[in-house]
Amino acid sequence: MKLSEVKINEKLRIEDFGDMDSQMRRRLKEMGVFEGKSVKVVRYCPLGGPCLLECEGQLFGIRKKDTLCIKGELV
Amino acid sequence: MDIALFGNPNTGKTSLFNHITGSYEYVGNWSGVTVEKKVGRIKQTNRSLIDLPGVYSLNPLSKDERVASLALLENEAEQILNIVNADQLERSLYLTTELMETGRPLVVVLNMVDLAKRHRVTINLERLSNRLGVKVFTTVARKGDGCQDLIDFLKNEPTNHPSSFSLNYGEVIESAIREMESVMAQKGDTPRRWMLVQYLNDNGMICDLLDEKFPELRGIRQKADEVLRETTGKRIDDVIYETKMAYIRDVIADTCVLTKEKEVFKFTAFIDRIVTHRILGIPIFLLLLFLVFQLTFDWLGTPMSDLLDQWLSGPVTDGIQKALDAMGAVPLIKAVILNGIIAGVGGVLVFVPQIFILFFFISLLEDSGYMARVAVVMDRLMEFIGLNGKAFIPLVIGFGCNVPAVMAARTIEQPKERLLTILITPFMSCSARLSVYALFVAAFFERHQALIVLSLYVLGIVVAILIAKLFSFFLKNEKSYFIMDLPPYNVPQLKSLLRSTWDKGKGFVRKAGTFIFGGTVFIWVLSYFGPSGMDVPIDKSFMAIVSSVFAPLFAPLGFASWQAVSALITGFLAKEVVVSTMNVLYFVPKGVTLSGLLPHYFSPLAAYSFLVFVLLYTPCLSTVAAIKKETGSSKIALFSIAYSFIAAYIIAYVVYILGRWIF
Numbered sequence: 001m002k003l004s005e006v007k008i009n010e011k012l013r014i015e016d017f018g019d020m021d022s023q024m025r026r027r028l029k030e031m032g033v034f035e036g037k038s039v040k041v042v043r044y045c046p047l048g049g050p051c052l053l054e055c056e057g058q059l060f061g062i063r064k065k066d067t068l069c070i071k072g073e074l075v
Numbered sequence: 076m077d078i079a080l081f082g083n084p085n086t087g088k089t090s091l092f093n094h095i096t097g098s099y100e101y102v103g104n105w106s107g108v109t110v111e112k113k114v115g116r117i118k119q120t121n122r123s124l125i126d127l128p129g130v131y132s133l134n135p136l137s138k139d140e141r142v143a144s145l146a147l148l149e150n151e152a153e154q155i156l157n158i159v160n161a162d163q164l165e166r167s168l169y170l171t172t173e174l175m176e177t178g179r180p181l182v183v184v185l186n187m188v189d190l191a192k193r194h195r196v197t198i199n200l201e202r203l204s205n206r207l208g209v210k211v212f213t214t215v216a217r218k219g220d221g222c223q224d225l226i227d228f229l230k231n232e233p234t235n236h237p238s239s240f241s242l243n244y245g246e247v248i249e250s251a252i253r254e255m256e257s258v259m260a261q262k263g264d265t266p267r268r269w270m271l272v273q274y275l276n277d278n279g280m281i282c283d284l285l286d287e288k289f290p291e292l293r294g295i296r297q298k299a300d301e302v303l304r305e306t307t308g309k310r311i312d313d314v315i316y317e318t319k320m321a322y323i324r325d326v327i328a329d330t331c332v333l334t335k336e337k338e339v340f341k342f343t344a345f346i347d348r349i350v351t352h353r354i355l356g357i358p359i360f361l362l363l364l365f366l367v368f369q370l371t372f373d374w375l376g377t378p379m380s381d382l383l384d385q386w387l388s389g390p391v392t393d394g395i396q397k398a399l400d401a402m403g404a405v406p407l408i409k410a411v412i413l414n415g416i417i418a419g420v421g422g423v424l425v426f427v428p429q430i431f432i433l434f435f436f437i438s439l440l441e442d443s444g445y446m447a448r449v450a451v452v453m454d455r456l457m458e459f460i461g462l463n464g465k466a467f468i469p470l471v472i473g474f475g476c477n478v479p480a481v482m483a484a485r486t487i488e489q490p491k492e493r494l495l496t497i498l499i500t501p502f503m504s505c506s507a508r509l510s511v512y513a514l515f516v517a518a519f520f521e522r523h524q525a526l527i528v529l530s531l532y533v534l535g536i537v538v539a540i541l542i543a544k545l546f547s548f549f550l551k552n553e554k555s556y557f558i559m560d561l562p563p564y565n566v567p568q569l570k571s572l573l574r575s576t577w578d579k580g581k582g583f584v585r586k587a588g589t590f591i592f593g594g595t596v597f598i599w600v601l602s603y604f605g606p607s608g609m610d611v612p613i614d615k616s617f618m619a620i621v622s623s624v625f626a627p628l629f630a631p632l633g634f635a636s637w638q639a640v641s642a643l644i645t646g647f648l649a650k651e652v653v654v655s656t657m658n659v660l661y662f663v664p665k666g667v668t669l670s671g672l673l674p675h676y677f678s679p680l681a682a683y684s685f686l687v688f689v690l691l692y693t694p695c696l697s698t699v700a701a702i703k704k705e706t707g708s709s710k711i712a713l714f715s716i717a718y719s720f721i722a723a724y725i726i727a728y729v730v731y732i733l734g735r736w737i738f
């Protein structure tokens with residue numbers, strides 16, 4: 001399942017970053033978001049804007065196109 | 076021995092720095108990059124603490140971040156003070172492992188222990204210190220708790236023993252490292268393991284550095300990467316990352332107890348539900364913005380500016396005049412000081428209260444954590460014009476004053492997006508330009524004042540968007556990405572707010588004393604002297620002569636009088652000077668106002684074209700200076716002067732032609 005398909009307040013355990021931009025992926029890893037972590041969707045901004053996510057009590061926002069790359073399982 | 080402060084963004088680095096150092100000992104630029112370098116003296120010692128931009132790792136993505144890695148490479152950072160977010164240990168310790176690999180003396184400061192406590196995280200300090208092999212302190216930098224212990228330690232124990240720390244990355248990587256080491260040793264270089272690990276981890280900066288000297292390394296890396304892919308299916312940087320993470324998780328499991336699953340703080344979640352609301356998010360932001368502008372320009376700033384103005388033009392001018400009379404100064408000196416310097420520099424100084432108030436609220440919005448949310452909410456719109464959400468903040472600030480706006484572009488990571496933001500920021504109609512609009516709409520467009528002014532603001536925005544779109548075709552060869560860390564909200568501390576307000580605003584005051592001072596005297600001299608001597612009638616001055624030369628250039632735009640051109644030239648100093656110049660040059664007789672007089676010189680259409688030109692042309696001197704400082708390039712500063720002049724000319728011309736065609 002893609003992160004972009006996850007509903008608000010649902011959690012996805014990340015399995016794969018797909019073909020996400022390598023710098024973007026690196027920054028996510030450095031921020032503690034990597035394979036095996038669960039992220040919760042907090043909000044989608046309107047008009048295809050960024051998506052607010054939560055990972056272990058930490059909030060961050062990434063663009064919609066990047067949520068299309070992240071795949072995993074609902075938990 | 077100098078100590079450098081390393082840490083993730085938003086971990087309380089600035090707060091800690093401010094608590095353990097006194098005033099700045101030195102603020103300047105890092106050589107080669109235009110990132111500010113701040114050095115402070117640690118209280119009660121004579122040791123220096125170097126503040127570094129917040130980084131997540133030693134592998135930099137932005138210009139700011141490069142500085143942190145440079146400090147290690149160039150041995151500026153002989154010792155390391157590593158501030159760690161106790162509430163986000165896992166990700167904070169990633170940087171720590173990279174720093175420990177450098178083998179430099181290192182002290183860990185666990186900050187935000189109050190938040191960790193609220194998340195029910197208990198950390199066994201002694202064990203953490205043993206596991207990491209370094210001294211560990213805890214602080215709440217926001218309040219200053221624990222800072223004294225740290226100062227005492229830094230005071231009394233000047234020599235830390237370098238920690239010996241090394242992770243085993245598995246046979247493939249380790250043998251690649253050995254091979255690289257021997258290549259480097261053969262060429263007479265002492266290899267540093269941490270650099271090789273960074274090299275294998277694809278740290279662009281270190282790769283560039285080593286590849287140049289040791290071209291053989293590339294092949295070794297490639298080979299190791301292939302072997303790893305074949306045997307484990309993993310990339311080399313993933314293996315390095317996982318090794319570090321496994322170590323970190325082991326340390327955390329050994330030293331921390333988490334009694335319940337972490338959640339976002341209720342208060343933060345609550346505020347976010349409102350300010351990042353799907354529909355209300357943007358209106359709420361606009362409302363807050365409106366409030367800030369009201370406070371800055373109407374409720375607080377303008378009364379204070381007026382008071383300052385009265386004081387400068389009243390008691391100060393009178394006092395200096397008396398003093399000059401008493402000293403028997405010659406008329407020339409008197410005229411320079413009173414009509415040139417005081418009028419000119421004073422005219423800029425009166426904006427100091429507004430600038431500081433604006434900066435105060437910007438600091439407030441930043442410190443509270445709200446600005447990060449605004450960047451997210453606005454990202455979609457900004458992406459459309461080739462920028463990202465972080466660029467929105469400087470543009471908004473630009474409506475107040477372009478100078479702080481240009482400075483605020485610092486937070487944008489991608490150098491090209493930052494440059495683009497800096498280049499279009501001056502099209503945001505700043506408050507100084509409003510005084511020119513006010514004069515002209517009163518004279519020409521009495522019935523539609525608000526509409527005309529609004530049309531100018533909108534025109535500025537439209538032009539900025541078009542130019543951004545245009546430039547992004549030339550500039551955009553870097554990948555755009557956007558990722559925004561949203562720290563928990565907190566109530567900012569007054570003291571740190573005042574400090575960051577002052578940090579931001581002091582440059583403005585300094586500039587008034589140097590740059591604007593010089594420019595004012597120069598322009599005044601031009602209008603005081605003429606070919607026939609000094610104190611000539613103003614239309615016989617060099618100013619009039621020079622302006623008349625350029626005046627025909629503006630005939631296609633509808634205003635070719637030398638006075639208008641003079642006003643534009645002096646307006647380069649500060650846009651509000653356009654008004655005062657016109658007041659002087661049009662010989663306003665008693666009983667008549669300038670706005671009553673202007674219709675003799677301009678047609679309404681020419682007046683509008685003039686306003687369009689004032690809106691768009693060359694940024695004021697202070698803004699150009701800020702552009703030069705922030706980009707570190709005179710060429711870009713000159714470019715911004717030239718291209719906005721050309722844009723202004725073309726657009727004012729089109730407006731004039733269209734207008735003539737319609738009316």
Ligand SMILES: Nc1nc2c(ncn2[C@@H]2O[C@H](COP(=O)(O)OP(=O)(O)O)[C@@H](O)[C@H]2O)c(=O)[nH]1
Nearest residue numbers: 084085086087088089090186187215216217442
């Ligand atoms: N609760 C709490 N907040 C802190 C602490 N240290 C800093 N802060 C807050 O965290 C925010 C970021 O701090 P700052 O010093 O600007 O961090 P920097 O971005 O790393 O320089 C500010 O609003 C501080 O008031 C702390 O120990 N506890």
